[in-house]
Structures are given as structure tokens and as C-alpha cells.
Amino acid sequence: MGSIDVFCVFPEAVEATVRVGVVGRAIERGLVGFRAFDLRDFSPNGRIDDAPFGGGAGMVVRVDVVARAFEEVYGVPAREVRGGRRVILTEPGGRTLDQGYVGEAAAGLADGGDVAVVCGRYGGVDERVRAHLATEAVSLGPFVLSGGEIVAAAFSDAVIRTLDGVLGNSESLEGESFSEEGVVGPPVYTRPAAWDGEAVPGVLLSGNHREIRAWREGESRNRARARAGATGDRASSSSEAPEVTHKEGKQ
Numbered sequence: 001m002g003s004i005d006v007f008c009v010f011p012e013a014v015e016a017t018v019r020v021g022v023v024g025r026a027i028e029r030g031l032v033g034f035r036a037f038d039l040r041d042f043s044p045n046g047r048i049d050d051a052p053f054g055g056g057a058g059m060v061v062r063v064d065v066v067a068r069a070f071e072e073v074y075g076v077p078a079r080e081v082r083g084g085r086r087v088i089l090t091e092p093g094g095r096t097l098d099q100g101y102v103g104e105a106a107a108g109l110a111d112g113g114d115v116a117v118v119c120g121r122y123g124g125v126d127e128r129v130r131a132h133l134a135t136e137a138v139s140l141g142p143f144v145l146s147g148g149e150i151v152a153a154a155f156s157d158a159v160i161r162t163l164d165g166v167l168g169n170s171e172s173l174e175g176e177s178f179s180e181e182g183v184v185g186p187p188v189y190t191r192p193a194a195w196d197g198e199a200v201p202g203v204l205l206s207g208n209h210r211e212i213r214a215w216r217e218g219e220s221r222n223r224a225r226a227r228a229g230a231t232g233d234r235a236s237s238s239s240e241a242p243e244v245t246h247k248e249g250k251q
Helices: 011-018 021-028 063-074 078-083 099-110 127-132 149-160 209-237
Strands: 003-008 033-038 086-096 115-118 136-139
Touching: 003 011, 003 063, 003 149, 011 021, 011 033, 011 149, 021 149, 033 149, 063 078, 063 127, 078 086, 086 099, 086 127, 086 149, 099 115, 099 149, 115 149, 136 149
Parallel strands: 003 033, 003 115, 086 115, 086 136
Antiparallel strands: none
């Protein structure tokens, strides 16, 4: 099994999210490796950013700081790190973090492949990190975040939970939202069967597993159609360019 390393400004934010629940227990049990590093520890003066060449708002994370972090952690020249592992930069122009991407990353991790995630902050990351140190870039979507720690935590949680042995029941992954393209999970209910005048659908109390399965499949399709329609409405109503709506260079 491989490991995930995160390089960021606030490692405690990533750790607080990833080292809890089933994912945290998987890390503790050694099913997958996980580390989070503070980029400031690899800068002589604790500063990891500087003003952008050509002017402009915000500060830019320095390529030499990221390179030094790679070299000290992995013991090889920074440019060679991506030859032995997946190196992901959280960046607005990156691939959207969807279940397909999660599946690809999880498969690589299960085969012993390692991952390093570099988190953007401030006004972005020097482009030479993406061009010469990273293998790819990833984004959560067209919205603004303060930093990539949230992206790194989401990626790590989503990937680790799909690995064998992490969930107590592997069937939990079957039929859940996005387990297949276009799939959205059905509504779920538990006790009490009646609350404030609102009752659980009778079919779920019937004990007829065939009818229950049919009901759930139908509700899943309804939810998928509703989600597709809502997404399409938002997309058609937006006239802003991606770089305007999504300054996630701070991711």
C-alpha cells in the first residue's frame, strides 16, 4: 500500500480532518501511510511566498521552497520526485476532483504508488511547480478557497475510504453516490418511523426487499435527474470565465 504526503501551510488543518473516523483508524492501523508537512519548515526565514513578478495582488508561493521540501523529505533532486510518485498541485486550472479521479488515485495507492500533494495558498503557486515538479493539478470546483488544505483533506479522505479494509463492510461502497457515473444515492431513513407528522415511506417498512430495491433505484434516478438539471441550470446562467469565478490558486 502506498502513502500520501501533504505539503502545505497549515498541516494541522489537514490532520484534523483526515485523522478521524474510519480514515483515521486506517492510518493508525497502517493500511495506508499519511504525513503532513509545513512548508515553512523548509524556508530559512519561515517565509514561503513573495510578490509576483509583473505586479498584481497577492503573494506567490516560491518554487525553491517547494523544491527544498521535496529534496529534504525524499532525498533526491526535486525534479526527480515526480518520477517516483504522483505529485498533485491544488490549483484552479486542475482537473475537478470527482469520483473517477478518486478511483484512479486509489487504484494507484493500492498498487503501492505514493502521492504528494502541494497545497496552494495566498495568490497562487509559482508556475514552475506545476510545470517542473508536479505531475498534475486538481481543483474542487469553480469557487474561491483560502487554501489548498481543504482540497488535500478532501482528496485524502475520499481516496483512503475506498481502499480495501478501510470500511467495515465493503458493500458500503456499492450503490452509494457517484459509485458509478450518474449515480446518486437514494434517500435514507431510520427511527423514529413517524416524526412530527412526517412518516417514513411505507415501502421501507414492508420487508419486501424486491420492492425496496426498486423504490431505491427509482429514487436514485430521480435524484440524479434533479442534480443534472440543477447543475445544467447553474452552468447555463453563468457568463463568467473560469479564471474569474475560480481564483482557487489559493487552493
